[in-house]
Amino acid sequence: MSESQRLRAVDQLYANSDLRSELTDDEAAPLLQWGEAQIATLAGRELTDPAFDEAITHLHGVMTRVNRYVGGQSYLPPTELQTLLAEMAAEAQLLGADVLPGGIVIAQSAGDTGNVGAIRALTGLLTPRESLPPMPPDLPEWPDSHD
Numbered sequence: 001m002s003e004s005q006r007l008r009a010v011d012q013l014y015a016n017s018d019l020r021s022e023l024t025d026d027e028a029a030p031l032l033q034w035g036e037a038q039i040a041t042l043a044g045r046e047l048t049d050p051a052f053d054e055a056i057t058h059l060h061g062v063m064t065r066v067n068r069y070v071g072g073q074s075y076l077p078p079t080e081l082q083t084l085l086a087e088m089a090a091e092a093q094l095l096g097a098d099v100l101p102g103g104i105v106i107a108q109s110a111g112d113t114g115n116v117g118a119i120r121a122l123t124g125l126l127t128p129r130e131s132l133p134p135m136p137p138d139l140p141e142w143p144d145s146h147d
Helices: 005-017 023-045 047-074 076-095 115-126
Strands: none
Touching: 005 023, 005 047, 023 047, 023 076, 023 115, 047 076, 076 115
């Protein structure tokens, strides 16, 4: 892990008010924590500085749109909200998330409502996947439905 990359990116994360301008401090906390976790993952990939910086730019793009989407739900027109969802999905894809533009649907748990719940739902969908786990070797055969 490049500790210098990680520290630099975390400093940038907290210095960039665009990532949290629409949120209260309590609402921004889970978004910033998620951002820190993504930075640690990226720093662990031992990317070159230009590749790391590009990934951080995409991460900030995702976070800026999450901030704007969640904070603007009460006053932005539905078309702008849909645009923000598509843009955040496109940025997240560039980070390695398995999400399609237009395919983000926010499903919050019953006890996790409001902006914090929306942020957790979005970041859960937008988190890059390292790789799929291997398939177990002892799966039963699927019955042939044509018999």
